[in-house]
Amino acid sequence: MSTSSQTLIRILRAAHCRSTHHHFALDATELVQTDSGKRLVSQLLRHHGRYLTGAKDPDTRFRDFQNHVIHVDDGYWGGAPRVAHQWYDRLQRYLHQSRYSDAAHAAGVLSHYFTDPIQPLHTAQTPLEKVLHRPIEWCITQNYPNLLAEWKSNPTRIVFQLSDQSGWLGEAILQSARLAHGHYQTLLDHFDLAACEKNSRQGLTTVSRRIVSQLIGLSVTGWARILERAAEEAERRNQQTIPVAGLTLPMVLSGIRVPDRLWVRRITHKVEREKVENLIAEFRRTGDVTQNLASEVRVLQRVREIHEREKDYRQRKAELAAAHKALVQAEEDRQQRETVEANVLPFIQTHDNIRLHLPDPLVDAPSIGKKTAARFAGIGIHTVGEFLQADVPTMARRLDTRWITEDTLQAWRCQALLMCQLPSMLAREVQLLVGAGYTTTDALAKSNSDSLYQAVTQFAETYSGRRYLRGAETPTRDRLDIIIGDAAHAMIKVKRGQASEEQASDTAPTISTIQSFDAAAARRRAA
Incomplete structure (x- = not known):
């Protein structure tokens, strides 16, 4: 230099x-x-x-x-x-x-x-x-x-x-x-306000000076x-x-x-020294500092108060929004549960040889393993009945998992329904039937063994079909004939239960709801 x-x-x-x-x-x-x-x-x-x-x-x-x-x-x-x-x-x-x-x-x-x-x-x-801010800064100066x-x-x-x-x-x-x-608390603890009051240069101790x-x-x-x-x-x-x-x-x-x-500096130091002396005197007299609070501390205190109020407001707003969302979700769940109870559960038949029941844990349902069942448990779905009663779009949104789509959930739902409705059904059989496009008992009851056998055999040759079979044999024609007969028997029981015109009207949406996925699958097969 x-x-x-x-x-x-x-x-x-x-x-x-x-x-x-x-x-x-x-x-x-x-x-x-x-x-x-x-x-x-x-x-x-x-x-x-x-x-x-x-x-x-x-x-x-x-x-x-x-x-x-x-x-x-x-x-x-x-x-x-x-x-x-x-x-x-x-x-x-x-x-x-x-x-x-x-x-x-x-x-x-x-x-x-x-x-x-x-x-x-x-x-x-x-x-x-707040009390020591101005004396400490003046002592440092x-x-x-x-x-x-x-x-x-x-x-x-x-x-x-x-x-x-x-x-x-x-x-x-x-x-x-x-x-x-x-060093914040250490500096406050090692500042001698009494010494600073006597001599503004003496407030810092050995520790605070270092x-x-x-x-x-x-x-x-x-x-x-x-x-x-x-x-x-x-x-x-x-x-x-x-x-x-x-x-x-x-x-x-x-x-x-x-x-x-030099004159300006002397005036500045004199004014600052008087401010520090007045602050200490007010603190000695009242135990607090309000009149002689440093402008910096006063403004910052006000801004902090506003900041804290805004933070509390945002927190309360978030809590209210979360509570409202929970209430809306609970109401949606209730409505969906009532709808599914009216539209799905009437199709669940009681039979000695039924392998899957509504109270069974969800892990027993086809295509749902332990890890996937744990994901469902995280959103409050633990049993087969709760799974069938839940709304598919709502489940997909709450699971928030890329590979579990609405189509995937609908397919699993159809598999579980078939296994709950038809006796002696194996998990791989309902997986093949749904994969081949036969997603409801009604669709199976209206099919014939030739078309069903052809559709199931073709799907069994795909990657998904082979994964479902895991080395097992494709269902024979005789086995598919039995499934068709069981489906027809189940539908007869359902139709007998729909004795009145009002009951038939009530269940009409049910049939369209359950068969919606079947119709989409049929269109894919035709294409």
Whole structure:
């Protein structure tokens, strides 16, 4: 770094820096190591007035304090990463347009949003922190030169490195906030408010001084690395280097302004000291702080209250929506159960040789193994009867499994119905019958052995048919004749039960419902 740069930095540090944010922005410039970064630093020092103003604007001009924090234990609440990315993009745009004064201001603003979450008091909010926030920050400002010197003299001091991945800036802020938050409670526990009341420089203990000095070092080294990255990206994008700014005139002008800046700094420190004294006095008197609460804490507290109310509202809204959905689902299930009980169960016949019954566990049904039955149990379907009573589209939606489609469920339903209706039916027999397109007892009763045998034999030669048979023989003509006879006998019993015209009218939808899949299968066979 040139002599003029060093002299200018000493003047600015001695007279122009009124807060830790001014110090962070300025001290980082001495730690920049790359050539492109040093060229950018020359422009920042050339326009040091705008650079230092930008470093405080988020507090004094924007006052968007919710964007200065990252509350780690509250889902990383706070807008620091988002706003930092916005100002980084603005910095790059100004550098691309050679608007170096505006770039200096954007860099100063960005330094604030980057360094604030590295301070533990910006990573959470508690009643104790509300009281100690302003005294701790004032004590750190008063002790800043010594704290920075302690970090520089520490052989195990923390340094900062940036990721090369996309989103590196936001990730750097989040990682720093996580580190700082680990010291949040320790810093509060190791701050001596009584000592600070007597002497504003004495509030920090040995433990808290060590924590703060390391985080100050993290702030200045981190900001130096960001300046290096910003300069490198700007020169690569523009395909030309950032011009080196002359610093002789800025150095002279800053020297001329020293008396004025020293007077402003004394006034600023006096006002801040009075605010801290009034806050401590109110706390001693009332046990709380309301009148002298720091503006940052007051605004952030209000925003947090709004955030918590919105979060509670969204949670209550979600709970009400879930309750309403459950009620609607229960009503749909009841209606579907009543419909199926009226339309399906009359077709279930009692017979000594029936192999599948409604109370049987669902795993006994054809095509449904243990894992699949467990999926159905997850949506409240455990028995064959519950499976037959459930609505097919509703089951498919609630199962939410890609390979269990409505057609698949309808086929399994037809298989279970046939096995419940006809005596001595084997699982592979009903699987072959449904696969061949004979999905209802009525369809079987109206068939003949030749057409049924041909359809079953053709399906048995397919991949699905062979998988159902698992090496067994295809049903013979004699066996299919018996099945047709059993189906016809079952349909006679059903029709005898439909004695009145009203009962026939009631069951008409049932027949069409059960035969809908059969009709679709018949059309596929014809095609």
